[in-house]
Amino acid sequence: MKFLFESDTWQEIYGSIRKNKVRTAITIIGVLWGIFLLVVLLGSARGLENSFNKLFGNFATNSVFVWTQSTDTPFKGFQKGRRFSLTMNDIDVLKSEYSNEIKLLAPRNQTNNLIIKDFKSGDFRVSGDYPILDQIQKKKLIYGRFLNENDILNNSKVTVISEDMYKQLFDIDEMPVGQYIKINSIGYQVIGVYEASNVGNFDGDCAYIPFTTYKRVYNTANKVDWMMITANENVDIEQMERDVILTLKGLHKVHPNDERAFGSANLGKEIGKITGFLTGMQFLTWFVGIATLIAGVFAIGNILLITVKERTNEIGIRRALGATPKSIRQQIILESVFLTTIAGMLGIIFGSLILFGIDSAIGQGDDAVLVNPTVNIPIILIAFITLIILGTLIGLIPAHMATVVRPIEALREE
């Protein structure tokens, strides 16, 4: 390996590369394009993944929502089409029966109301919630705090409003916390403002008030509109969804095979579809990127092979002057490796610049398409090393070709 560090070796390579500017450029472009594509594709895929994560990140993905509809089968003396509601009793039963499976259970009641602050007003959703909602559906607070247990115990008339509501109801730079707003003509003290996230927050612009307060103000008694359940890890969320609904059917005298009585949505399943798509896309990215890389390396091999033919005469001269086959081989392989290395580095640099461009153009802000499109440095290093190894291997072919020709035949080529 000593020859690698001798300036003469590089002088020779520099000479032959400088001489063949066009083919050097074409060769470099081949590999550059490959690794450039790999970097950009991987970065974009990562960006897409990041933006999905951003969308769903605030949400516990192993969640099920359950609500009631109307029965479609007559059962135990009830006619079909009966409407009914979930109750707090259901919540207690589920909590005790599925204590191992259920991590969080949030009963929720919601309605729409006019909300007034001084002379400004707007129609918004109002939601009665427990503090655990913050764990199922993470709220990023700009001001103040979320609901807490004291609010529940004291039936406090407090509310946490959304960023948009704050902008609509308050003056710019006005401190919202501690101020009062009227929801359905009843005064509530604002205790917090949360940042609106994109998809994870399907409550929309919603004023959260304590569940117990909601119960009193809207006179809902035992009723629960719907509930969100988050399962413990390693729990089969779909199985739990079926079990929970079966239990609820028992509690509400609904036929076990009633398909319509309970509605449910499994967030994990929906997100699973998307992450599956992401996995597929990453696979595609790798496949396309690596295939392009290999094509690029082959291009190098091909061009080197042609140049070896072109340079048969030169190689013949060198051998007449005492070049050993080994030194000829070394030179050609080193040229190959040198070209792939330069091309690889340029490709990584250009790819990174493009990713940087993408990031500045559509990678920032709330509705970014590709969030932080980046590539792991280890992945790039692995690709780079693979590239160099491939460059060496592919260089072996022309190197061998250069040395099997007898010097006399090489010299005869004019």
Next chain:
Amino acid sequence: MIRIEKLHKSYPIGKDSLHVLKGIDLHIKEGEFVSIMGSSGSGKSTLLNIVGLLDIHDEGDYYLNGQLIKDMNEKKAALLRNKFLGFIFQSFNLISYKTALENVALPLYYKGMNRKDRLKIALDYLEKVGLKDWANHLPNELSGGQKQRVAIARALVTKPKVVLADEPTGALDSTTTDNVMDLLKDINDEGMTVFVITHEEEVAEQTKRIVRLKDGLIISDELTKASKAV
């Protein structure tokens, strides 16, 4: 220096083979200035290639500097070429993207000499052939005679025992031919064995011994007037 006994060489041409050298016996002592003459197809280039270790013979024995050349692999051949032989070709065979100086220094590179030393030695040899001022020119900026002088400098730079010249004047006009022959004579006067292949009588006559080949056999081997004059 060079001893050849019953040398045979044939080239396969399709199914047949062309018998080029049909038993050559030749003995060249150190310091001789020999020319091989013959029409094209007489086998003179083949002989030079075998002597120059660029090709291998089929039968017979070849001793270079007392060493039997047999079962040569490319590596050994390359080392011997580098150590004992200097080549001068009809078409100069300079590397087009290297300057005259770099071309001359190339054999020293394969000898493993460091850059500074070899450029210094190469410059000395360029001076010797009168091209010191052209050291940094590329071959295509030189005239034919100048190119051949660069090639001669390159052949000499490793201080070989034998200089092999294949039609060294074939591409040159008469004036430059004389220049080149004078150079070769000077080299020979310094004690180097010079082995020239030519089909020009005037060139051959300037050497000290003429070996004539015809159809793969030596038909005459005689000393010239030039040698008697010494």
